[in-house]
Amino acid sequence: MARKTNFADIAFRKHDHGRCQRQLLSEAKQLCETRKLRLTSRRRQVLEILLASHQPMGAYDILAELNRVNPSVIIAPPIVYRALEFLMSEGLIHRIESRNAFISCVHPGHQCAAQFLICRDCEQVAELEDSDPPLLVEANNLGFAVDHSVVEITGICAQCQKHAG
Amino acid sequence: MARKTNFADIAFRKHDHGRCQRQLLSEAKQLCETRKLRLTSRRRQVLEILLASHQPMGAYDILAELNRVNPSVIIAPPIVYRALEFLMSEGLIHRIESRNAFISCVHPGHQCAAQFLICRDCEQVAELEDSDPPLLVEANNLGFAVDHSVVEITGICAQCQKHAG
DNA sequence: CGCCATTGTGTTATATTATAACGTAACTGA
DNA sequence: TCAGTTACGTTATAATATAACACAATGGCG
Numbered sequence: 001m002a003r004k005t006n007f008a009d010i011a012f013r014k015h016d017h018g019r020c021q022r023q024l025l026s027e028a029k030q031l032c033e034t035r036k037l038r039l040t041s042r043r044r045q046v047l048e049i050l051l052a053s054h055q056p057m058g059a060y061d062i063l064a065e066l067n068r069v070n071p072s073v074i075i076a077p078p079i080v081y082r083a084l085e086f087l088m089s090e091g092l093i094h095r096i097e098s099r100n101a102f103i104s105c106v107h108p109g110h111q112c113a114a115q116f117l118i119c120r121d122c123e124q125v126a127e128l129e130d131s132d133p134p135l136l137v138e139a140n141n142l143g144f145a146v147d148h149s150v151v152e153i154t155g156i157c158a159q160c161q162k163h164a165g
Numbered sequence: 166m167a168r169k170t171n172f173a174d175i176a177f178r179k180h181d182h183g184r185c186q187r188q189l190l191s192e193a194k195q196l197c198e199t200r201k202l203r204l205t206s207r208r209r210q211v212l213e214i215l216l217a218s219h220q221p222m223g224a225y226d227i228l229a230e231l232n233r234v235n236p237s238v239i240i241a242p243p244i245v246y247r248a249l250e251f252l253m254s255e256g257l258i259h260r261i262e263s264r265n266a267f268i269s270c271v272h273p274g275h276q277c278a279a280q281f282l283i284c285r286d287c288e289q290v291a292e293l294e295d296s297d298p299p300l301l302v303e304a305n306n307l308g309f310a311v312d313h314s315v316v317e318i319t320g321i322c323a324q325c326q327k328h329a330g
Numbered sequence: 331c332g333c334c335a336t337t338g339t340g341t342t343a344t345a346t347t348a349t350a351a352c353g354t355a356a357c358t359g360a
Numbered sequence: 361t362c363a364g365t366t367a368c369g370t371t372a373t374a375a376t377a378t379a380a381c382a383c384a385a386t387g388g389c390g
Contacts, residue, residue, distance in 0.1 A: 007307050038386080040338070059376070076341060081377065086338095097262040098315050100347095100376060115300050117309055133298050135280050135318060142172050143323030144282055150263050150317040153300060158308030203357080205367070224347070241370060246348065251367095265347060265376095 007119065007126055007157035021051045024108060028092050031109045037090065046083035047104065050093055056101035056118075056125055059084060096125065098152045103127070115151040121160035172284065172291055172322035186216045189273060193257050196274045202255065211248035212269065215258055221266035221283075221290055224249060261290065263317045268292070280316040286325035 028047060032039040039047075049065050050057060057065075063080045084102055087093040092108045095101070096116060105114065106127045113136060117126040139146050156164070193212060197204040204212075214230050215222060222230075228245045249267055252258040257273045260266070261281060270279070271292045278301060282291040304311050321329070 007309055038338080040385095042339070073340095075339095077377070078341080078379090079339070082338080097317070098313075117300075117304055117307070119309070120312075128300065128303070133300065133316065135282075135293065135298065135316060138293070139282055139318050139320065142282070143326070144172055144284070144318075144320050145322075145326060146318055146320040147285075148263075148319045150315060150319075151298070151300060152262070152315040153304050153309075153311055154313045154315075155304065155309050155311040157310075161308070161310060203367080205356095207368070238369095240368095242348070243350090243370080244368070247367080 007117065007124070007159060017054065020054075021048075024051055024104065024106075027108050031090065031092070035090070037086075042079060043083045043086055046080060047087055047092060050087075050102060050104040054104065055123055056096045056099050056103045058099075058101050062102070094127070096152060097150050098154060113149040113151065116153065117157070118152060118154045119157035119160055120154050121156050121164070124157065172282065172289065172324060182219065185219075186213075189216055189269065189271075192273050196255065196257070200255070202251075207244060208248045208251055211245060212252055212257060215252075215267060215269040219269065220288055221261045221264050221268045223264075223266050227267070259292070261317060262315050263319060278314040278316065281318065282322070283317060283319045284322040284325055285319050286321050286329070289322065 025044075025048065028044075029039055045066060046062055049062050059077065059080050062084075063075070063077060066080065067074055084093065084095075088095060088102075090108075091105060091110065093102050093104050094114050094116075096103055096118065099118070103125055107129060110129075112129065113133065115128045115133070117128065119125075133149070133151060136146055136149060190209070190213065193209075194204055210231060211227055214227050224242065224245050227249075228240070228242060231245065232239055249258065249260075253260060253267075255273075256270060256275065258267050258269050259279050259281075261268055261283065264283070268281075268290055272294060275294075277294065278298065280293045280298070282293065284290075298314070298316060301311055301314060
């Protein structure tokens with residue numbers, strides 16, 4: 001019998017993380033080229049930080065990381081927020097509303113509604129690619145024109161439940 | 166042919182709002198009595214403000230309203246946040262994560278996952294009572310113990326689409 | 331190329347949202 | 361009525377986010 005898929009498997013999709021990062025960065029470059037958008041050095045830096053983390057990070061965490069890597073020129077919040085705005089608008093990252101945090105998208109460019117499982121113990125986040133939640137269908141039936149959906153489920157993953165005894 | 170239900174109908178559930186407020190406040194009192202909890206004057210004030218508004222309000226909006234009603238003693242943010250925390254813990258209000266705002270719950274005390282449609286034009290919010298989103302079921306299958314779910318769909322309601330031409 | 335329009339970056343200041351910490355008051359139960 | 365607990369009030373500050381403006385880089389186009 002196949003082992004049951006667990007939260008960590010989903011969160012990290014059983015992958016070689018270094019390879020995954022490079023893959024996603026490359027997809028991002030491709031996507032920006034196709035769309036005639038500029039993935040500037042700043043934007044790439046911010047994306048890389050999020051890709052490397054693969055966990056949600058606050059804007060100020062990203063800022064701190066930028067300033068840690070290059071302490072010679074201290075940069076300010078708007079720089080990070082602007083890069084985040086760009087990356088979000090292109091679907092390269094997501095905002096986790098319930099955490100005021102940002103995370104790289106695991107299937108950049110796709111338009112389907114992102115849905116997250118968030119473990120509040122280990123802080124891992126799984127982005128699921130399920131079909132749109134039925135609520136979206138219902139919304140459309142009401143004549144409601146959806147532009148954005150936020151689906152964030154918080155709890156404790158199986159792994160952490162075990163550790164807690 | 167029956168008229169199609171629209172967003173506003175859902176948002177306000179075709180009700181007499183004054184009556185609705187009193188009803189919900191009364192339910193809240195009942196609920197606190199049953200649970201041996203203190204719906205203190207402060208907590209009731211905050212709940213009443215949210216009930217009267219029936220739309221999402223920021224913590225500082227609520228604070229301003231409290232201070233407007235009684236300008237003789239200026240109160241500070243923690244007072245509001247503590248009342249909000251209590252009301253949320255008892256399911257009397259919800260937090261709209263994508264707005265940093267709070268809204269009174271239309272079916273207080275029920276434990277089912279709240280789901281919101283938010284019109285970003287008229288700012289009306291419809292709280293839906295649908296069955297749990299399938300993602301919750303999936304989460305459980307992964308052994309993920311859900312404690313909280315956030316489902317917030319933003320867009321433009323039918324009414325506002327018409328007005329926009 | 332040289333110009334201009336547009337887009338992106340950098341900087342300063344400040345707005346908005348939220349909480350820590352600590353003392354006092356009010357309530358509750360014995 | 362006293363002790364324990366819960367709630368309130370106050371001050372200060374943390375954490376998150378944006379406005380506004382100047383300058384730089386880019387990219388089309390003559």
